[in-house]
Every structure is written in C-alpha cells, then in structure tokens.
Amino acid sequence: MKMFPDLRLRRLRISPEIREILQETNVRKEKMIMPMFVDERIKGKEEISSMPGIFRYSEDEAVSKAKEYEDLGIKSVLLFGIPKVKDELGSQAYDESGIVQRAIKRIKEETNLIIFADLCLCEYTSHGHCGIINGQTVENDSTLELYAKIARSYAIKGVDAVAPSGMMDGQVARIRKELDTNGFKDTIIMAYSAKFASPLYSPFREAAYSAPSFGDRRSYQMNYGNFREAIREIEEDIEEGADIIMVKPALFYLDIIREARNRFKYPLAAYSVSAEYSMIMNAAQNKIIDLDSVIKESTTSISRAGADLIISYFTEYIYRNRIF
Numbered sequence: 001m002k003m004f005p006d007l008r009l010r011r012l013r014i015s016p017e018i019r020e021i022l023q024e025t026n027v028r029k030e031k032m033i034m035p036m037f038v039d040e041r042i043k044g045k046e047e048i049s050s051m052p053g054i055f056r057y058s059e060d061e062a063v064s065k066a067k068e069y070e071d072l073g074i075k076s077v078l079l080f081g082i083p084k085v086k087d088e089l090g091s092q093a094y095d096e097s098g099i100v101q102r103a104i105k106r107i108k109e110e111t112n113l114i115i116f117a118d119l120c121l122c123e124y125t126s127h128g129h130c131g132i133i134n135g136q137t138v139e140n141d142s143t144l145e146l147y148a149k150i151a152r153s154y155a156i157k158g159v160d161a162v163a164p165s166g167m168m169d170g171q172v173a174r175i176r177k178e179l180d181t182n183g184f185k186d187t188i189i190m191a192y193s194a195k196f197a198s199p200l201y202s203p204f205r206e207a208a209y210s211a212p213s214f215g216d217r218r219s220y221q222m223n224y225g226n227f228r229e230a231i232r233e234i235e236e237d238i239e240e241g242a243d244i245i246m247v248k249p250a251l252f253y254l255d256i257i258r259e260a261r262n263r264f265k266y267p268l269a270a271y272s273v274s275a276e277y278s279m280i281m282n283a284a285q286n287k288i289i290d291l292d293s294v295i296k297e298s299t300t301s302i303s304r305a306g307a308d309l310i311i312s313y314f315t316e317y318i319y320r321n322r323i324f
C-alpha cells in the first residue's frame, strides 16, 4: 500500500480549478421543490414570523407567485392548504372546492409547474391531529377513508403527485387503490415514508396553524432514535405502491437518507423542514454564519447523502441568487 510521503491527497485540492473538477456532488437545482402555503383566510400575502422570507398566499396571490416561480426556472412546488373553517373530520381537506383543490386547478391551468400536494388532515382538523380522533387516540383505519377522498379530490383537479404525510399504516395502498379505481392511474404517490416526530416542525405549525390541541404526534410519527424502523417504514410504503419515497426531516437524518439510497432503487426525496430553514436564517441574520455558503453546504450535504429530490424553503432563494 502506498503511504505518505508517496501518498499525497492534498495534490487533489491544490487549486480552485482542480477542486472544482473533482467535486463529487453537484446539486442540480431543477431537483428542488419549493413548498407553498395557500391560505383561504387572507388577502394578498402574510409573512410567517418564524420563517423570514416565507409567506402564506391567498389563492390569487399563490397563482401569481407560481407564475413567478416558473419564470425563475423552478420546476415544482409542494402545496399546503390552510382552510377558513376547521372541523373534527377536517372536511375541507377533501372538499372538491377546497383551497388546495382550487389552487391545484388554477396553477395547473396557468403554469407548467409540477404540482405535489401534501395530503393530510392536520391543517384541516379542529384538534390538529392527522386523523380521526376517538377519545385520545388517532384511529388508523377510518382515517384512511378520508385520505382516499383527499387523494381523489386532488387528482380530479389535475395534481401531478399526492404526498401523504400522516404516517398511518396502509395509507399508500388505500390511496393507490382509490386513484386507480377512479381513473387516475398516472397520479404519482410521493410517500412521506420515514417521517420522524421532530421538534424541528414547530415553525411549520405556526405557518399552517396546525399544532395539535392535545398530546403530540408520537403515536404515528417515528421515534427519532430509530434507524431500522425507518427502513421498515420505507419498505412498507414500497410494498404498498409508493412511486417516490421520502425521509423527513433532512439534515439531522442524513444517515437514514444514505441507507435508503443504498438499499432502494426508488427515487428518494428529502424534506429539509421549517426549522432547518429558520435556524440557518436566524444564524445568518445574527451574522453568526454566511447565508449563501451555509445554504450551499447544507443543500450539498443532503444531495451527497443520496437524495434525488430536495424539498427546501431555500429553493426560491437558491434560484434568485444563483447559489448553484
């Protein structure tokens, strides 16, 4: 074996040009997905205070923002809805004239963006949980029927991909069956397969007014101490018919992303969540770090771990400021 002083790895870092041609991971910004909040209760737009630079948009504003994204070169968005009225069953989530359904239809009509739409109940239920409540528990099987209705209502409006995020068992299979039996064989399912119960979601809860009114989501979202179980969750989704698998959050879970990349041949998405954005933004605003450099490093690390698609609140910034 060749050793120092014959072996000199620093040779490969000797100049910016050498470093550039030898860089192994290059982020392709076309693979980034911009999350968008469409809010039925507002006119215009409102900034989310814990996520500087990220807004909730009214339906009209969301459509014009989507056009702006398309002009910038962004390829895809992930929609979340905030309804005017919430109830026990989250009925606005599957209302064909609900806020997300209207937004899907109009953005599809007016742009060529690929539309992913988050599929869950927590933004729509009065209690803020992701399913039907029975006492203090979230019922799995009855919840699946509502997820199926949401999927159909999105597909009717022309969504490209539904993204079930509720972590109920059997959700992917139930949604696939609903889509197939209603003539939507080509609608993609991007499954939030390994979604961990993470405190990093708290800015999102402010954004979507979706904090649970009692308890927490640890009986359905995963324990962040578990690695093997994450692989089982992904296997379950693949067995059930997921087209794209996902790990969420991203930065604290790069080991899970890497393992999923090594094991599965499926397209893999990673969701860099709200607090990942807020932590970087806050540190940059307080002059602790340089924003552009850290966006570059953090996004490259998610890509290096093996993610194909990266859902990131920095997507718009990355395009605007030519970070990649």
Ligand SMILES: [Zn+2]
Pocket: 120, 121, 122, 123, 129, 130, 165, 166
């Ligand atoms: Zn949910």
